Amino acid sequence: MMPRSLAHTRRIARLATLCLAISFKSARAYGDPPPDPPFLYIGQVVVGRSECDTCAPRVCAGQPALVTVRGEFQSSCYTFRSLHLAPNRGLYPVVIADIVVDTCGHVCANPISFSGSVELPPMPAGTYQFEILEQARRCPDTTVVSSDLGRVDSYVVLADCGSPPPPPPPADSLVRTFVKLAIAPEHPCAGDSVMLQLQKVGCPPCVHLVSFGPTPGDSTIRGVVNWIPICAEFRCAPETLSTPMGRMNSGFFTVSVPITVHVIGTPNPDSTISFQSALQFEVGQQPCGGPPGPCVARPMRSTVPPGQCAVTLAPGAYGDVPLFYTSALPMAGLQGTIQLMAPFQLVDLQLAGGLAGVHLSRQREGLGARWVVFTDPGVTLAPGARQHLLNARVTVDPGALNGTSSLMAATITLAAGPDGGELPLCIRYTADVAPIRLCVAGEPSLCDVNHDGRLDVRDLVRMAGCLRHDLVDTTGACVDCNQDSTFDIRDIFCCASAILRGPGVPRDSVRTDDSLRVSIGQVYAVGDDRIVHVRVTGARALGATSIRFDYPPERWLATQLVRVDQTSQPVDVDWYPLIDLEDPGHVYLGALRLGDSGGEDAFEFEILMHATSAPLSGDQLVGMGAEFGARDGAVIAPSSALPVLSLTAPATPEPGPGVGPLALSQARPNPFNTSTSFVVTLPGSSQLDLSVHDLAGRRVATLAHGKYSAGRQLFTWDGAGVHDGLYFVQLTVNGEVRSTRVALLRNTH
Numbered sequence: 001m002m003p004r005s006l007a008h009t010r011r012i013a014r015l016a017t018l019c020l021a022i023s024f025k026s027a028r029a030y031g032d033p034p035p036d037p038p039f040l041y042i043g044q045v046v047v048g049r050s051e052c053d054t055c056a057p058r059v060c061a062g063q064p065a066l067v068t069v070r071g072e073f074q075s076s077c078y079t080f081r082s083l084h085l086a087p088n089r090g091l092y093p094v095v096i097a098d099i100v101v102d103t104c105g106h107v108c109a110n111p112i113s114f115s116g117s118v119e120l121p122p123m124p125a126g127t128y129q130f131e132i133l134e135q136a137r138r139c140p141d142t143t144v145v146s147s148d149l150g151r152v153d154s155y156v157v158l159a160d161c162g163s164p165p166p167p168p169p170p171a172d173s174l175v176r177t178f179v180k181l182a183i184a185p186e187h188p189c190a191g192d193s194v195m196l197q198l199q200k201v202g203c204p205p206c207v208h209l210v211s212f213g214p215t216p217g218d219s220t221i222r223g224v225v226n227w228i229p230i231c232a233e234f235r236c237a238p239e240t241l242s243t244p245m246g247r248m249n250s251g252f253f254t255v256s257v258p259i260t261v262h263v264i265g266t267p268n269p270d271s272t273i274s275f276q277s278a279l280q281f282e283v284g285q286q287p288c289g290g291p292p293g294p295c296v297a298r299p300m301r302s303t304v305p306p307g308q309c310a311v312t313l314a315p316g317a318y319g320d321v322p323l324f325y326t327s328a329l330p331m332a333g334l335q336g337t338i339q340l341m342a343p344f345q346l347v348d349l350q351l352a353g354g355l356a357g358v359h360l361s362r363q364r365e366g367l368g369a370r371w372v373v374f375t376d377p378g379v380t381l382a383p384g385a386r387q388h389l390l391n392a393r394v395t396v397d398p399g400a401l402n403g404t405s406s407l408m409a410a411t412i413t414l415a416a417g418p419d420g421g422e423l424p425l426c427i428r429y430t431a432d433v434a435p436i437r438l439c440v441a442g443e444p445s446l447c448d449v450n451h452d453g454r455l456d457v458r459d460l461v462r463m464a465g466c467l468r469h470d471l472v473d474t475t476g477a478c479v480d481c482n483q484d485s486t487f488d489i490r491d492i493f494c495c496a497s498a499i500l501r502g503p504g505v506p507r508d509s510v511r512t513d514d515s516l517r518v519s520i521g522q523v524y525a526v527g528d529d530r531i532v533h534v535r536v537t538g539a540r541a542l543g544a545t546s547i548r549f550d551y552p553p554e555r556w557l558a559t560q561l562v563r564v565d566q567t568s569q570p571v572d573v574d575w576y577p578l579i580d581l582e583d584p585g586h587v588y589l590g591a592l593r594l595g596d597s598g599g600e601d602a603f604e605f606e607i608l609m610h611a612t613s614a615p616l617s618g619d620q621l622v623g624m625g626a627e628f629g630a631r632d633g634a635v636i637a638p639s640s641a642l643p644v645l646s647l648t649a650p651a652t653p654e655p656g657p658g659v660g661p662l663a664l665s666q667a668r669p670n671p672f673n674t675s676t677s678f679v680v681t682l683p684g685s686s687q688l689d690l691s692v693h694d695l696a697g698r699r700v701a702t703l704a705h706g707k708y709s710a711g712r713q714l715f716t717w718d719g720a721g722v723h724d725g726l727y728f729v730q731l732t733v734n735g736e737v738r739s740t741r742v743a744l745l746r747n748t749h
Helices: 004-030 457-468 489-500
Strands: 042-047 065-073 078-086 094-101 112-120 126-138 145-158 179-184 193-200 207-215 218-227 240-247 251-263 271-283 309-313 318-327 333-340 344-351 358-365 368-375 384-396 405-416 436-440 510-513 517-520 524-526 529-537 542-550 556-559 575-580 586-593 602-611 620-630 635-638 644-646 676-682 686-693 699-708 711-717 725-733 736-744
Touching: 042 126, 042 145, 065 078, 065 126, 065 318, 078 112, 094 112, 112 318, 112 384, 179 251, 179 271, 193 207, 193 251, 207 240, 309 318, 309 384, 318 405, 333 344, 344 358, 344 368, 368 384, 384 405, 384 436, 457 489, 457 542, 457 586, 457 620, 489 542, 489 575, 489 586, 517 620, 529 542, 575 602, 586 602, 676 686, 676 699, 676 725, 699 711
Parallel strands: 094 126, 218 251, 309 436, 510 635
Antiparallel strands: 042 065, 065 112, 078 094, 126 145, 179 193, 193 240, 207 218, 251 271, 318 384, 333 368, 333 405, 344 384, 358 368, 405 436, 517 529, 524 529, 529 602, 542 586, 542 620, 556 602, 575 586, 620 635, 620 644, 676 711, 686 699, 686 725, 725 736
């Protein structure tokens, strides 16, 4: 029998030879070899976009021409600052690559790749030229250009590029949160009998596990789940199904199980949603529980911490992600996979610079690739942490949404030592298994705090959980959006615009609720202007909301009567408003549940619709969409239709004299930062007492005390002498008591 190490060496050699042949055959799919430009750092200049992996880049008439540069720096002390279009300097457009070299007083190591893209203006069909300049600035004075190299490139604009391929349908994301895989025992040792489990995550309503395990005639383990989106189920019933995996040897294992969710009882025909659920676990060596021996980490890492963007690209652009391995053992060969999710895909894979005697072969697989790295005899890959091995070049689909993100997993599946023997693979830290995050340029992509590649109300729910301190942040939900090294209410405001303007949640991930309702309350008229109150009821179980209204921007402008302070978290306020009115024609309303008094399940938004010109009779404020994020991760929508308001219909004038039952209106505005007003309606001449109390019941202000005539009386409170927080306004008339709440949030700017 052949010795195991020798047999393994030959197996690695055969695999390497096969994959190398594949790589030679498919090399042209990654683009022709770059020309030899007269630059110090830029290695390749590409004009145009590629519609597929093997398609040549092209420029279409009437569309911007994408210019992409790529290259490699000899160390991390070199920084690619930007690629930008300079003001017109003559016959040609000028594209400038700005590079900074800061080697003064720094330790420089690890060659790194760079890339950047910029768009030239759209042109009709024909041949055009542009100038590209590589400008480098070096220490000690990085404000002065020390080298300025350039050339003139030409490109062709095609008259007709045909129709682009349709974008893929959005992947459902809610159902993926219903279930998870687990093992029992949780920390198995070699020789233990291991059970693979399918578990419900928490208690998602109307979700039931049907089956889990291999099917007859097929050894593949599958899971089946039933989901009834429209139901009323109040019982929390955890569910678990198990299937045996047998006694297992020590090592690291990955299990991927296809899950089928049957969506039942919807107004549309019943449908199914399928996805893959994966689990990684380790079986320890006997005796179990001791420290692991030297090994090779399975996951590869980028240059940024988990949760942050390894690369941020504009739709259609290209960029490089450097990949690093961690090993306690020298290696002579290793193989692995790179997996990406739409809208990103891998277009090239190269070895890092400076690796003499090291070879790479790769084969495309889906949106990613399989790869093999092997060395010449006598050459090894050095052990250590963060060793640069590969550069993955990725691109973004041209139709990708700004501000979204996706994930890339780079995994080592096999490693061999200098003698050909297989090396043990391990995971040392939980953070090591975090996928690499890829981001699309635009609105802050860090706001995708649940890492599903979408910006929606579920991200607001998780960020609100961070503010309430009831979320253990293991996935980067408490993001520092404004980069001030702290997480607070300002980071949510930083993310709110991108989230509220996002495309929303896929319809098959939303269930309706009859108790939820969006309505328009009292409308006040001030000339042609309208003060509109949008009211949400049935919100007791919610964590965040997202509502959109549209209006004709040609004649109207939506504004706020009061702007909420965006610098500090409010005190004892259940619901905190997020209002985005910066996009003419659209009103984006959001709210976060930050408190839990349990007293109210309703709240209001107040906006002013200002007439910028003579209104028309058909002008309306139209509800276009509403999504409510529950704390358990579900997304709920009201079953009733969203309101539509005529902006020219008769409205109630501003508060004035009138007769009606005893009443105390809500505060307007609420929250407030300068002053707020209340309307008291007296059915007859009466002695009244109107006072403000804090949460401890102490009277902090008296707004009125005396006899007033019948009708409607307007009172104002400026909050003088009290701190920001929640207060109760109490009206007492002839032994009858009315009360309302108001939040004082002073502007600290």
